Amino acid sequence: MATLAGRLTPEPRSGAPGPAVRARALSRGYGGRVVLDRLDLDVAPGEFVALLGRSGSGKSTLLRALARLDDDTPGSGDLDVPGRRAVVFQDARLLPWARVLDNVVLGLPGAGARARGAAALDEVGLGGRERAWPGELSGGEQQRVALARSLVRDPALLLADEPFGALDALTRLRMHALLRELCARHRPAVVLVTHDVDEAVALADRVLVVDEGRIVLDRPAGTDAAALRADLLGALGVEAPHHPVPVPTRPGGTP
Ligand SMILES: Nc1ncnc2c1ncn2[C@@H]1O[C@H](COP(=O)(O)OP(=O)(O)OP(=O)(O)O)[C@@H](O)[C@H]1O
Numbered sequence: 715m716a717t718l719a720g721r722l723t724p725e726p727r728s729g730a731p732g733p734a735v736r737a738r739a740l741s742r743g744y745g746g747r748v749v750l751d752r753l754d755l756d757v758a759p760g761e762f763v764a765l766l767g768r769s770g771s772g773k774s775t776l777l778r779a780l781a782r783l784d785d786d787t788p789g790s791g792d793l794d795v796p797g798r799r800a801v802v803f804q805d806a807r808l809l810p811w812a813r814v815l816d817n818v819v820l821g822l823p824g825a826g827a828r829a830r831g832a833a834a835l836d837e838v839g840l841g842g843r844e845r846a847w848p849g850e851l852s853g854g855e856q857q858r859v860a861l862a863r864s865l866v867r868d869p870a871l872l873l874a875d876e877p878f879g880a881l882d883a884l885t886r887l888r889m890h891a892l893l894r895e896l897c898a899r900h901r902p903a904v905v906l907v908t909h910d911v912d913e914a915v916a917l918a919d920r921v922l923v924v925d926e927g928r929i930v931l932d933r934p935a936g937t938d939a940a941a942l943r944a945d946l947l948g949a950l951g952v953e954a955p956h957h958p959v960p961v962p963t964r965p966g967g968t969p
Pocket residue numbers: 744745749767768769770771772773774775776969
């Protein structure tokens with residue numbers, strides 16, 4: 715609900731504290747080619763998991779499966795995602811003909827939707843821009859709107875596919891700080907697909923490396939960042955650490 719302070723008050727989570735994601739032997743493929751290969755994944759409520767992997771390793775396919783956006787993709791396995799989901803993509807995917815607040819509350823039921831939307835915009839630093847058109851906003855501001863659109867739905871699971879990949883380095887750092895703040899406040903479980911090792915280490919509680927549709931490395935973050943970085947680079951097949959570290963493409967793949 716929106717408070718007098720104009721901020722979104724996180725709804726208390728109801729029900730038993732089961733996992734936010736439970737996947738078992740999850741497989742997906744395209745045209746007979748296996749892309750997710752009997753993958754197991756658990757994500758605890760409120761846990762922030764980053765997914766790294768070479769291009770084509772299956773990260774987005776996994777994210778789409780968790781978002782249940784892959785009904786047309788052949789596959790098998792058990793997937794349980796009990797709570798509300800929200801998805802943020804690399805491009806904000808705002809409707810250009812709808813004002814910012816209308817984008818945030820589109821499809822949201824209830825009389826208080828607009829107040830909640832305005833509070834969410836305030837929370838992402840866009841208070842006062844409710845009537846702007848998406849085309850009047852910078853790329854970073856558009857991603858803030860996308861975050862507000864997710865936030866206002868109070869998701870138990872936030873799925874983000876390279877949400878900051880198209881932003882300049884400084885804007886990306888600002889968005890990291892914002893995402894950390896929003897997550898600390900609202901405590902959704904998060905699965906973030908990224909190509910940026912440093913982003914994964916900076917944001918996540920746990921970092922996974924996916925290769926050929928399987929999880930080949932699963933490490934907690936937060937203690938020894940240098941050791942984690944070295945492990946991740948090893949699993950990604952990067953020999954010399956650079957800063958920032960791009961994930962290599964597979965042979966013949968696109969960056
Ligand atoms: N709709 C589709 N039809 C056919 N093949 C697909 C489709 N979507 C993905 N693929 C293939 O599945 C494989 C995994 O794709 P996916 O997008 O999951 O990889 P990714 O790890 O997210 O890659 P990137 O980091 O480049 O985004 C790739 O080889 C890709 O070409």
